[in-house]
Amino acid sequence: MAVRVTRLPLRLTPDPNRVITRFFCPGDRLRAQDIIKRVLAYPEAEVSTLLADVERSFRAKHPDLIEILADHFDQVRDDVAAAASLSRQRQLLIGACFTMEYAIEAVALFNPSIVPAMRQEGVAPGSLRFLMSLRATGEGHVSSIVFRVGEIDASGDIRIETPPTYTRSLKASGPDRFEKSIFLRDLSAMGVSDGNVDQILGRLGDVFTRQQLSQAIEWVRHDQQTSAFLEETADTLISLTRVNYALQVSGPAILREFEIVVFPFSDIERHGIEDLRLVCFTDDDGSQTYYGTFTAYNGVRVFPQLLEFQGGTTINISLITGECAKNKGMALFPRRVHGKYAMISRLDNENLYYMESDDVRQWTQARLLQQPMFPWQVIQIGNCGSPLETKRGWLLLTHGVGPMRQYCIGATLLDLDDPCRIIGQTREPLLVANDEERSGYVPNVVYTCGALIHNGMLIVPYAISDSSTSVARIDLDELLRSLEEP
Numbered sequence: 001m002a003v004r005v006t007r008l009p010l011r012l013t014p015d016p017n018r019v020i021t022r023f024f025c026p027g028d029r030l031r032a033q034d035i036i037k038r039v040l041a042y043p044e045a046e047v048s049t050l051l052a053d054v055e056r057s058f059r060a061k062h063p064d065l066i067e068i069l070a071d072h073f074d075q076v077r078d079d080v081a082a083a084a085s086l087s088r089q090r091q092l093l094i095g096a097c098f099t100m101e102y103a104i105e106a107v108a109l110f111n112p113s114i115v116p117a118m119r120q121e122g123v124a125p126g127s128l129r130f131l132m133s134l135r136a137t138g139e140g141h142v143s144s145i146v147f148r149v150g151e152i153d154a155s156g157d158i159r160i161e162t163p164p165t166y167t168r169s170l171k172a173s174g175p176d177r178f179e180k181s182i183f184l185r186d187l188s189a190m191g192v193s194d195g196n197v198d199q200i201l202g203r204l205g206d207v208f209t210r211q212q213l214s215q216a217i218e219w220v221r222h223d224q225q226t227s228a229f230l231e232e233t234a235d236t237l238i239s240l241t242r243v244n245y246a247l248q249v250s251g252p253a254i255l256r257e258f259e260i261v262v263f264p265f266s267d268i269e270r271h272g273i274e275d276l277r278l279v280c281f282t283d284d285d286g287s288q289t290y291y292g293t294f295t296a297y298n299g300v301r302v303f304p305q306l307l308e309f310q311g312g313t314t315i316n317i318s319l320i321t322g323e324c325a326k327n328k329g330m331a332l333f334p335r336r337v338h339g340k341y342a343m344i345s346r347l348d349n350e351n352l353y354y355m356e357s358d359d360v361r362q363w364t365q366a367r368l369l370q371q372p373m374f375p376w377q378v379i380q381i382g383n384c385g386s387p388l389e390t391k392r393g394w395l396l397l398t399h400g401v402g403p404m405r406q407y408c409i410g411a412t413l414l415d416l417d418d419p420c421r422i423i424g425q426t427r428e429p430l431l432v433a434n435d436e437e438r439s440g441y442v443p444n445v446v447y448t449c450g451a452l453i454h455n456g457m458l459i460v461p462y463a464i465s466d467s468s469t470s471v472a473r474i475d476l477d478e479l480l481r482s483l484e485e486p
Contacts, residue, residue, distance in 0.1 A: 001482040005430055005472050010158060012112075012134070012148065012469040014105040017165045019061065020261050021068050023075055024100035032098070033079050039094050040080075044087065051093045058101075061166050069095035071171075104136045104144050104167065104261055108441050110463035111135040113278040113385055113450030115290070117149065117257075118311060126154030128454050131257055132461060133276045133292065134469060135449075143272035145262040145294065156457045156473045163258040170247035170315065172265040178213075178241065180206050185362070186240055189321035190268070190303070196220065196233040210241050239267035247315040262315070268303045269296040276307065277331045277449045279386040284336060291360070293320070293330040293343075304330050306361055322363040324355055331386045331450075332360070333394070337419060344369070344383045344396060352381055352398070354420050367420055370412060376402040376429045377410070384409055385450025388458075389416070392480050393423050397460070399447055400429065407445040408432045409462065413483040424483035431462060431472060440465025 025032060042050070059065045073095035077083045080094065117129040129151050136146040146167070150160035180201060187197060203216040217234045243266050264273055276294040283289070292307035304320040304327075320330065326347045333342040340356040343363060347353050352370040357363050372381045377400025384397035394414040399407055408429035415421040433446050443465050451460040458474040 001485055002428075003426075003430055003474060003479050003482050005474055008158060008471045008473060010160070010471050011464075012109055012160070014107060014109040014136070014468065015165075016103045016106040018105050018136075018146075018163065018167055019101040019103050019165065020167050020263065021062055021065075022100050022102045022263075023072050024098050029079065032076060035097050036076065036080055036094055039090065039097060040086075042090075042093075044090070047087070047090050047093050051089050051096070054093070054096045063166065066092065069093075069099060071095070072098045102138055104138045104146060104263070106139060107137040107141065108467050109134050109136055109146075110466050110469055111275045111447055111449050112461035112463065112469050113276055113292070113448070114452050114459065114461050115278045115280045115450070116452060118280075118288070118290070123151060124153065126455065128152045128452075130452065131278070132160070133278050133449070135274055135276070135463075136261075137272075141272070142264065143274050144264065145273060145276045145292075147257045147260055149257050152454050152459060154455055156455065156459065158459070158471055161258065167259050167261045170249060170260060170262065172245050172247050172317075174210075174242045174245045177207055177209055180204060180208065183240065185321050186243060186319050187236075189319060189325060190236070190240070190243075191301070192233070192236050196230050197237070199223075200233070200237060210238075213237060213241065242266040243268060243319045245317050247317065249313045249315060262307070262317075264296075265317075266296070268298045268301075268319075269305075271297045271299040273297075273305070275328065275449050277329075277383075277385050279332050279334050279450070281332065282335050284339075291332050293332060295328045302328055304328075318361050320361055320363065322357070324353070324363040324366040329382045330363075331383045333387055333419075334389060342419065344387065346380075346382045350380045352383060369420060370398070370422060370425070372400065373425070374400070374427055376400045376406075376408045376432075378402050379405070384448045387414065387419070388451065388453055390453070390476070390480060392484065394419055395453075395458075395476075395480070395483075397448060397451055398425075404444060406433070407447050409446055409448060409460070411479060411483060413480065424485065426483065430474065430479075431460070433465065437464045437470075440467030442466035 069092040073091045112134045114132045117131045120129050123129045132148045135143050137143045148160050152158050199220050200216045274295045276292045278292045281289045281291050290309040296303040296305050304325050306318045306320050308316045329346045331344045341360045343355040345353045353366040354369040355363050355366045379401040382399050384399050387394040387396045396412045398410050409431040410426040410429045412425040413423040431446050438444050445465045446462050448462040456476050458476050460472045
Protein backbone atom coordinates (compact mmCIF):
# COMPACT_ATOMS: atom_id res chain seq x y z
CA MET A 1 0.00 0.00 0.00
CA ALA A 2 1.53 3.30 -1.11
CA VAL A 3 1.37 6.04 1.51
CA ARG A 4 0.75 9.59 0.33
CA VAL A 5 3.31 12.16 1.40
CA THR A 6 2.54 15.87 1.05
CA ARG A 7 5.52 18.18 0.78
CA LEU A 8 4.70 21.60 2.21
CA PRO A 9 5.75 24.78 0.37
CA LEU A 10 8.23 25.71 3.08
CA ARG A 11 12.00 25.95 2.92
CA LEU A 12 14.42 26.97 5.67
CA THR A 13 17.70 28.07 4.13
CA PRO A 14 20.99 29.11 5.75
CA ASP A 15 21.18 32.81 6.60
CA PRO A 16 24.71 34.28 6.69
CA ASN A 17 23.32 37.32 8.53
CA ARG A 18 22.79 35.25 11.69
CA VAL A 19 25.94 35.62 13.75
CA ILE A 20 27.24 35.02 17.23
CA THR A 21 30.35 36.35 18.92
CA ARG A 22 33.28 34.07 19.70
CA PHE A 23 36.58 34.46 21.49
CA PHE A 24 39.26 35.06 18.85
CA CYS A 25 42.96 34.37 19.29
CA PRO A 26 44.96 35.06 16.11
CA GLY A 27 47.99 33.04 17.16
CA ASP A 28 50.02 31.82 20.11
CA ARG A 29 50.43 33.56 23.46
CA LEU A 30 53.39 35.66 22.29
CA ARG A 31 51.35 37.11 19.44
CA ALA A 32 48.49 37.84 21.83
CA GLN A 33 50.91 39.71 24.06
CA ASP A 34 52.11 41.75 21.05
CA ILE A 35 48.51 42.78 20.29
CA ILE A 36 47.96 43.82 23.90
CA LYS A 37 51.16 45.90 23.93
CA ARG A 38 49.98 47.85 20.89
CA VAL A 39 46.64 48.65 22.50
CA LEU A 40 48.38 49.67 25.73
CA ALA A 41 50.42 52.19 23.72
CA TYR A 42 47.36 54.03 22.35
CA PRO A 43 46.52 57.41 23.92
CA GLU A 44 43.36 57.36 26.02
CA ALA A 45 41.54 59.62 23.55
CA GLU A 46 42.23 57.20 20.69
CA VAL A 47 41.06 54.29 22.84
CA SER A 48 37.75 56.10 23.38
CA THR A 49 37.35 56.75 19.66
CA LEU A 50 38.15 53.17 18.65
CA LEU A 51 35.82 51.69 21.25
CA ALA A 52 33.02 54.04 20.15
CA ASP A 53 33.49 52.81 16.57
CA VAL A 54 33.18 49.20 17.74
CA GLU A 55 30.00 49.97 19.67
CA ARG A 56 28.49 51.91 16.78
CA SER A 57 29.17 49.03 14.36
CA PHE A 58 28.18 46.07 16.51
CA ARG A 59 26.00 47.10 19.49
CA ALA A 60 22.71 46.98 17.56
CA LYS A 61 23.34 43.38 16.53
CA HIS A 62 24.74 42.34 19.92
CA PRO A 63 22.85 44.06 22.76
CA ASP A 64 25.15 42.42 25.32
CA LEU A 65 28.30 43.53 23.49
CA ILE A 66 29.89 45.22 26.53
CA GLU A 67 29.45 42.08 28.62
CA ILE A 68 31.02 40.00 25.81
CA LEU A 69 34.04 42.31 25.47
CA ALA A 70 34.56 42.31 29.22
CA ASP A 71 34.43 38.52 29.33
CA HIS A 72 36.98 38.22 26.51
CA PHE A 73 39.27 40.70 28.24
CA ASP A 74 39.13 38.49 31.34
CA GLN A 75 40.31 35.56 29.23
CA VAL A 76 43.57 37.40 28.39
CA ARG A 77 43.87 39.35 31.66
CA ASP A 78 46.91 37.32 32.80
CA ASP A 79 48.86 38.68 29.81
CA VAL A 80 47.99 42.31 30.53
CA ALA A 81 50.45 44.28 32.67
CA ALA A 82 48.72 46.12 35.54
CA ALA A 83 45.32 45.02 34.22
CA ALA A 84 43.43 46.34 37.23
CA SER A 85 44.77 49.88 36.73
CA LEU A 86 43.58 50.16 33.11
CA SER A 87 40.55 52.25 32.27
CA ARG A 88 37.33 50.40 31.59
CA GLN A 89 37.43 51.58 27.98
CA ARG A 90 40.94 50.22 27.40
CA GLN A 91 39.96 46.87 28.91
CA LEU A 92 36.97 46.67 26.58
CA LEU A 93 39.04 47.61 23.53
CA ILE A 94 41.49 44.82 24.35
CA GLY A 95 38.49 42.51 24.65
CA ALA A 96 37.32 43.65 21.20
CA CYS A 97 40.69 42.67 19.73
CA PHE A 98 40.02 39.13 20.91
CA THR A 99 36.42 38.96 19.67
CA MET A 100 35.03 37.88 16.30
CA GLU A 101 31.66 37.36 14.70
CA TYR A 102 30.85 33.86 13.49
CA ALA A 103 28.11 33.23 10.91
CA ILE A 104 26.58 30.08 12.37
CA GLU A 105 24.36 29.30 9.34
CA ALA A 106 26.64 30.50 6.54
CA VAL A 107 26.98 27.03 4.97
CA ALA A 108 23.95 24.90 5.85
CA LEU A 109 20.80 24.55 7.97
CA PHE A 110 19.61 20.96 8.13
CA ASN A 111 18.87 17.73 10.10
CA PRO A 112 15.85 19.03 12.03
CA SER A 113 14.04 17.63 15.04
CA ILE A 114 10.65 18.84 16.29
CA VAL A 115 8.76 18.60 19.61
CA PRO A 116 5.74 20.35 21.15
CA ALA A 117 6.79 23.53 22.95
CA MET A 118 6.52 23.55 26.74
CA ARG A 119 4.34 26.66 26.61
CA GLN A 120 1.11 26.62 24.62
CA GLU A 121 -0.41 29.85 25.93
CA GLY A 122 -2.23 31.93 23.31
CA VAL A 123 -2.26 29.18 20.68
CA ALA A 124 -5.46 28.95 18.62
CA PRO A 125 -7.79 25.95 19.22
CA GLY A 126 -6.62 22.95 17.22
CA SER A 127 -3.15 24.42 16.74
CA LEU A 128 0.16 23.43 18.32
CA ARG A 129 3.19 25.52 19.11
CA PHE A 130 6.42 23.64 18.42
CA LEU A 131 10.15 23.90 18.97
CA MET A 132 12.42 22.79 16.14
CA SER A 133 16.15 22.17 16.47
CA LEU A 134 18.47 22.29 13.47
CA ARG A 135 22.11 21.64 12.76
CA ALA A 136 23.72 24.87 11.57
CA THR A 137 27.10 24.85 9.84
CA GLY A 138 29.42 27.82 9.41
CA GLU A 139 33.04 28.67 8.64
CA GLY A 140 35.40 25.70 8.90
CA HIS A 141 32.41 23.35 8.77
CA VAL A 142 31.89 23.72 12.52
CA SER A 143 28.35 22.66 13.43
CA SER A 144 26.20 24.02 16.25
CA ILE A 145 22.56 23.61 17.28
CA VAL A 146 20.05 26.39 16.59
CA PHE A 147 16.29 26.58 17.07
CA ARG A 148 13.11 27.79 15.39
CA VAL A 149 9.61 28.13 16.82
CA GLY A 150 6.29 28.07 15.04
CA GLU A 151 2.73 26.73 14.96
CA ILE A 152 0.91 23.91 13.21
CA ASP A 153 -2.78 24.63 12.67
CA ALA A 154 -5.62 22.11 12.74
CA SER A 155 -5.27 21.32 9.03
CA GLY A 156 -1.52 20.75 9.25
CA ASP A 157 -0.32 23.99 7.75
CA ILE A 158 2.83 25.38 9.35
CA ARG A 159 4.02 28.87 10.17
CA ILE A 160 7.58 29.38 11.39
CA GLU A 161 8.56 32.62 13.07
CA THR A 162 11.34 34.60 11.42
CA PRO A 163 14.32 34.68 13.79
CA PRO A 164 16.37 37.83 14.40
CA THR A 165 19.90 38.10 13.08
CA TYR A 166 21.07 38.43 16.69
CA THR A 167 21.54 35.08 18.39
CA ARG A 168 23.07 33.93 21.65
CA SER A 169 25.84 31.41 22.21
CA LEU A 170 25.02 30.36 25.74
CA LYS A 171 27.64 30.88 28.43
CA ALA A 172 29.10 27.53 29.46
CA SER A 173 30.62 26.52 32.77
CA GLY A 174 32.04 23.23 33.98
CA PRO A 175 31.72 21.75 37.48
CA ASP A 176 34.05 22.78 40.31
CA ARG A 177 34.38 19.32 41.90
CA PHE A 178 34.68 15.85 40.39
CA GLU A 179 33.93 12.36 41.66
CA LYS A 180 36.77 9.98 40.84
CA SER A 181 34.42 7.07 40.02
CA ILE A 182 32.53 9.13 37.43
CA PHE A 183 35.78 10.60 36.13
CA LEU A 184 37.16 7.09 35.53
CA ARG A 185 33.91 6.03 33.85
CA ASP A 186 34.12 8.97 31.45
CA LEU A 187 37.80 8.27 30.77
CA SER A 188 36.87 4.73 29.80
CA ALA A 189 34.19 6.07 27.44
CA MET A 190 36.85 8.25 25.81
CA GLY A 191 39.10 5.22 25.36
CA VAL A 192 41.79 6.44 27.76
CA SER A 193 43.61 3.96 29.99
CA ASP A 194 47.32 3.96 30.81
CA GLY A 195 49.73 3.95 33.72
CA ASN A 196 49.99 7.72 33.80
CA VAL A 197 46.25 7.96 34.55
CA ASP A 198 46.66 5.62 37.52
CA GLN A 199 49.65 7.58 38.86
CA ILE A 200 47.88 10.93 38.58
CA LEU A 201 44.46 9.92 39.90
CA GLY A 202 46.09 7.78 42.59
CA ARG A 203 47.23 11.00 44.26
CA LEU A 204 43.68 12.32 44.51
CA GLY A 205 40.82 11.62 46.88
CA ASP A 206 37.39 10.31 45.94
CA VAL A 207 36.34 13.90 45.22
CA PHE A 208 38.76 16.49 43.82
CA THR A 209 38.93 19.91 42.17
CA ARG A 210 40.49 20.98 38.88
CA GLN A 211 43.29 22.69 40.81
CA GLN A 212 44.04 19.48 42.73
CA LEU A 213 44.13 17.56 39.43
CA SER A 214 46.65 20.07 38.04
CA GLN A 215 48.79 19.67 41.15
CA ALA A 216 48.72 15.86 40.82
CA ILE A 217 49.87 16.18 37.22
CA GLU A 218 52.76 18.39 38.32
CA TRP A 219 53.77 15.86 41.00
CA VAL A 220 53.94 13.10 38.40
CA ARG A 221 55.99 15.34 36.13
CA HIS A 222 58.54 15.76 38.93
CA ASP A 223 58.57 12.04 39.72
CA GLN A 224 59.42 10.94 36.20
CA GLN A 225 60.98 12.34 33.09
CA THR A 226 58.33 14.27 31.17
CA SER A 227 57.34 12.58 27.93
CA ALA A 228 54.94 13.33 25.10
CA PHE A 229 52.89 10.37 26.31
CA LEU A 230 52.50 11.91 29.76
CA GLU A 231 51.63 15.31 28.30
CA GLU A 232 48.96 13.75 26.09
CA THR A 233 47.43 12.05 29.13
CA ALA A 234 47.58 15.29 31.12
CA ASP A 235 45.84 17.21 28.33
CA THR A 236 43.12 14.56 28.19
CA LEU A 237 42.53 14.68 31.94
CA ILE A 238 42.25 18.47 31.96
CA SER A 239 39.93 18.42 28.93
CA LEU A 240 37.70 15.89 30.67
CA THR A 241 36.93 18.48 33.36
CA ARG A 242 34.96 20.34 30.65
CA VAL A 243 33.10 17.38 29.10
CA ASN A 244 30.09 17.70 31.42
CA TYR A 245 28.96 21.30 31.68
CA ALA A 246 26.03 23.67 32.10
CA LEU A 247 24.73 26.34 29.72
CA GLN A 248 23.16 29.39 31.30
CA VAL A 249 20.05 30.88 29.73
CA SER A 250 19.36 34.44 30.82
CA GLY A 251 17.18 37.40 29.99
CA PRO A 252 14.90 37.34 26.95
CA ALA A 253 16.42 34.07 25.67
CA ILE A 254 14.04 32.26 28.04
CA LEU A 255 11.12 33.64 26.06
CA ARG A 256 12.69 33.52 22.59
CA GLU A 257 14.08 30.06 21.96
CA PHE A 258 15.28 30.96 18.46
CA GLU A 259 17.87 33.30 19.96
CA ILE A 260 19.62 30.37 21.63
CA VAL A 261 22.66 28.72 20.06
CA VAL A 262 24.34 25.64 21.53
CA PHE A 263 27.92 26.04 20.30
CA PRO A 264 30.85 23.65 20.88
CA PHE A 265 32.46 24.17 24.29
CA SER A 266 34.45 21.11 25.37
CA ASP A 267 37.51 19.64 23.67
CA ILE A 268 35.55 16.62 22.40
CA GLU A 269 33.24 19.09 20.58
CA ARG A 270 35.91 21.25 18.99
CA HIS A 271 35.06 20.11 15.43
CA GLY A 272 31.32 20.47 15.95
CA ILE A 273 28.15 19.08 17.50
CA GLU A 274 25.71 17.31 15.25
CA ASP A 275 22.16 16.06 14.81
CA LEU A 276 20.25 16.76 18.02
CA ARG A 277 17.37 14.33 18.47
CA LEU A 278 14.93 16.16 20.73
CA VAL A 279 12.27 14.42 22.79
CA CYS A 280 9.80 15.72 25.36
CA PHE A 281 10.20 13.00 28.01
CA THR A 282 7.38 12.38 30.50
CA ASP A 283 8.46 10.54 33.66
CA ASP A 284 6.29 8.29 35.79
CA ASP A 285 5.42 11.18 38.13
CA GLY A 286 4.18 13.31 35.23
CA SER A 287 7.17 15.65 35.18
CA GLN A 288 8.49 16.62 31.77
CA THR A 289 12.05 17.12 30.57
CA TYR A 290 13.46 18.04 27.20
CA TYR A 291 16.18 15.52 26.43
CA GLY A 292 18.31 15.68 23.32
CA THR A 293 20.89 13.17 22.19
CA PHE A 294 23.59 14.45 19.84
CA THR A 295 27.06 13.68 18.57
CA ALA A 296 30.26 15.53 19.44
CA TYR A 297 33.24 15.33 17.08
CA ASN A 298 36.82 16.11 18.09
CA GLY A 299 38.33 15.63 14.63
CA VAL A 300 39.15 11.96 15.23
CA ARG A 301 36.30 10.32 17.17
CA VAL A 302 32.60 10.84 17.75
CA PHE A 303 31.12 10.92 21.25
CA PRO A 304 27.40 10.61 22.14
CA GLN A 305 26.15 13.37 24.44
CA LEU A 306 22.94 14.28 26.24
CA LEU A 307 21.22 17.65 26.53
CA GLU A 308 18.79 18.08 29.43
CA PHE A 309 16.42 21.00 30.05
CA GLN A 310 13.62 21.10 32.61
CA GLY A 311 12.70 24.74 32.21
CA GLY A 312 14.33 27.51 34.16
CA THR A 313 17.72 28.92 33.24
CA THR A 314 20.09 25.94 32.93
CA ILE A 315 20.72 23.45 30.12
CA ASN A 316 22.92 20.56 31.19
CA ILE A 317 25.24 18.73 28.78
CA SER A 318 26.64 15.30 29.71
CA LEU A 319 28.76 12.61 28.10
CA ILE A 320 26.78 9.40 27.50
CA THR A 321 28.85 6.42 28.67
CA GLY A 322 28.77 2.64 28.83
CA GLU A 323 29.81 -0.23 26.55
CA CYS A 324 26.83 0.44 24.27
CA ALA A 325 27.25 4.22 24.02
CA LYS A 326 28.85 4.07 20.61
CA ASN A 327 28.53 5.64 17.21
CA LYS A 328 25.90 8.14 16.08
CA GLY A 329 22.13 8.21 16.20
CA MET A 330 21.00 7.45 19.75
CA ALA A 331 17.29 8.29 20.20
CA LEU A 332 15.49 8.21 23.55
CA PHE A 333 11.91 6.95 23.98
CA PRO A 334 9.50 9.64 25.29
CA ARG A 335 8.72 7.67 28.47
CA ARG A 336 10.04 4.74 30.48
CA VAL A 337 9.55 1.22 29.16
CA HIS A 338 9.44 -1.63 31.71
CA GLY A 339 10.32 0.99 34.34
CA LYS A 340 13.56 1.94 32.60
CA TYR A 341 14.82 4.51 30.14
CA ALA A 342 14.77 3.10 26.61
CA MET A 343 16.82 4.00 23.58
CA ILE A 344 17.13 3.15 19.89
CA SER A 345 20.77 3.12 18.79
CA ARG A 346 23.15 2.00 16.07
CA LEU A 347 26.24 0.51 17.69
CA ASP A 348 27.87 -0.85 14.56
CA ASN A 349 27.04 1.83 11.98
CA GLU A 350 24.83 -0.66 10.14
CA ASN A 351 21.95 -2.07 12.24
CA LEU A 352 19.42 -0.78 14.77
CA TYR A 353 19.52 -1.85 18.43
CA TYR A 354 17.14 -1.53 21.39
CA MET A 355 18.54 -0.61 24.81
CA GLU A 356 17.20 -0.16 28.34
CA SER A 357 18.93 1.45 31.33
CA ASP A 358 18.26 2.71 34.85
CA ASP A 359 20.60 5.65 34.15
CA VAL A 360 19.84 7.93 31.20
CA ARG A 361 23.56 8.72 30.91
CA GLN A 362 24.92 5.15 30.96
CA TRP A 363 24.07 2.30 28.58
CA THR A 364 25.63 -1.14 28.96
CA GLN A 365 23.26 -3.62 27.26
CA ALA A 366 21.73 -3.76 23.79
CA ARG A 367 19.62 -6.14 21.69
CA LEU A 368 19.65 -6.29 17.91
CA LEU A 369 16.39 -4.82 16.65
CA GLN A 370 16.49 -4.34 12.90
CA GLN A 371 18.85 -5.08 10.04
CA PRO A 372 18.84 -3.79 6.45
CA MET A 373 16.25 -5.79 4.52
CA PHE A 374 15.33 -3.87 1.39
CA PRO A 375 17.42 -2.37 -1.44
CA TRP A 376 16.90 1.23 -0.26
CA GLN A 377 18.68 0.36 3.03
CA VAL A 378 21.21 -2.15 1.68
CA ILE A 379 24.21 -0.21 3.02
CA GLN A 380 22.87 0.70 6.45
CA ILE A 381 19.78 1.52 8.48
CA GLY A 382 19.42 4.07 11.25
CA ASN A 383 16.77 5.88 13.24
CA CYS A 384 15.30 9.24 12.32
CA GLY A 385 14.58 10.42 15.84
CA SER A 386 12.77 9.23 18.94
CA PRO A 387 9.91 6.72 18.59
CA LEU A 388 6.41 8.22 18.64
CA GLU A 389 3.75 6.52 20.77
CA THR A 390 0.48 5.60 19.06
CA LYS A 391 -2.35 3.29 20.13
CA ARG A 392 -1.12 0.73 17.61
CA GLY A 393 2.54 0.76 18.63
CA TRP A 394 5.74 2.76 18.65
CA LEU A 395 6.17 4.52 15.31
CA LEU A 396 9.87 4.70 14.51
CA LEU A 397 11.01 6.70 11.50
CA THR A 398 14.14 5.22 9.97
CA HIS A 399 16.65 6.19 7.33
CA GLY A 400 18.21 3.83 4.87
CA VAL A 401 21.27 4.23 2.68
CA GLY A 402 21.11 2.54 -0.71
CA PRO A 403 23.00 2.51 -4.01
CA MET A 404 24.86 5.71 -4.91
CA ARG A 405 24.75 6.58 -1.16
CA GLN A 406 21.18 7.76 -1.46
CA TYR A 407 19.51 8.48 1.91
CA CYS A 408 15.76 7.80 2.17
CA ILE A 409 13.22 7.90 5.01
CA GLY A 410 10.99 4.98 5.94
CA ALA A 411 9.11 3.76 9.01
CA THR A 412 8.88 0.79 11.38
CA LEU A 413 6.11 -0.06 13.85
CA LEU A 414 7.16 -1.62 17.17
CA ASP A 415 5.01 -3.34 19.77
CA LEU A 416 4.09 -1.01 22.67
CA ASP A 417 4.82 -3.56 25.39
CA ASP A 418 7.75 -5.25 23.67
CA PRO A 419 9.56 -2.70 21.49
CA CYS A 420 11.93 -5.44 20.29
CA ARG A 421 9.02 -6.98 18.34
CA ILE A 422 8.58 -5.46 14.91
CA ILE A 423 4.95 -5.30 13.76
CA GLY A 424 5.76 -3.97 10.31
CA GLN A 425 8.08 -1.82 8.25
CA THR A 426 7.89 0.05 4.98
CA ARG A 427 9.10 -2.03 2.05
CA GLU A 428 9.60 1.13 0.02
CA PRO A 429 10.77 4.45 1.46
CA LEU A 430 8.23 7.12 2.34
CA LEU A 431 10.42 10.00 1.30
CA VAL A 432 13.08 10.05 -1.42
CA ALA A 433 14.86 13.13 -2.70
CA ASN A 434 13.05 14.43 -5.78
CA ASP A 435 14.71 16.30 -8.66
CA GLU A 436 14.57 19.60 -6.76
CA GLU A 437 16.09 18.08 -3.61
CA ARG A 438 18.96 16.01 -4.99
CA SER A 439 21.57 18.79 -5.16
CA GLY A 440 23.34 20.21 -2.13
CA TYR A 441 26.37 19.94 0.12
CA VAL A 442 25.82 16.15 0.30
CA PRO A 443 23.69 15.16 -2.73
CA ASN A 444 20.78 12.71 -2.77
CA VAL A 445 19.91 12.94 0.92
CA VAL A 446 16.64 13.38 2.79
CA TYR A 447 17.01 13.03 6.54
CA THR A 448 15.26 13.92 9.77
CA CYS A 449 16.19 13.79 13.47
CA GLY A 450 12.61 13.70 14.73
CA ALA A 451 8.93 14.16 13.85
CA LEU A 452 5.73 14.74 15.82
CA ILE A 453 2.06 13.77 15.64
CA HIS A 454 -0.64 16.45 15.51
CA ASN A 455 -4.37 16.08 14.87
CA GLY A 456 -4.02 12.72 13.11
CA MET A 457 -1.06 13.86 11.02
CA LEU A 458 2.60 12.94 11.10
CA ILE A 459 4.63 16.13 10.69
CA VAL A 460 8.11 15.37 9.37
CA PRO A 461 10.66 18.18 9.03
CA TYR A 462 13.47 16.92 6.83
CA ALA A 463 16.86 18.00 5.58
CA ILE A 464 17.53 18.41 1.88
CA SER A 465 20.98 17.21 0.80
CA ASP A 466 22.61 18.54 3.99
CA SER A 467 21.89 22.11 2.91
CA SER A 468 18.38 23.28 3.80
CA THR A 469 15.19 22.06 5.45
CA SER A 470 11.57 21.47 4.45
CA VAL A 471 8.52 19.75 5.99
CA ALA A 472 6.32 16.85 4.86
CA ARG A 473 2.90 15.78 6.11
CA ILE A 474 1.56 12.20 6.24
CA ASP A 475 -1.85 10.89 7.31
CA LEU A 476 -1.11 8.87 10.46
CA ASP A 477 -3.87 6.26 10.09
CA GLU A 478 -2.90 5.62 6.48
CA LEU A 479 0.71 5.06 7.49
CA LEU A 480 -0.16 2.79 10.41
CA ARG A 481 -2.51 0.67 8.25
CA SER A 482 0.28 0.18 5.74
CA LEU A 483 2.62 -0.97 8.49
CA GLU A 484 0.05 -3.45 9.82
CA GLU A 485 -0.49 -5.14 6.44
CA PRO A 486 0.79 -8.72 6.29
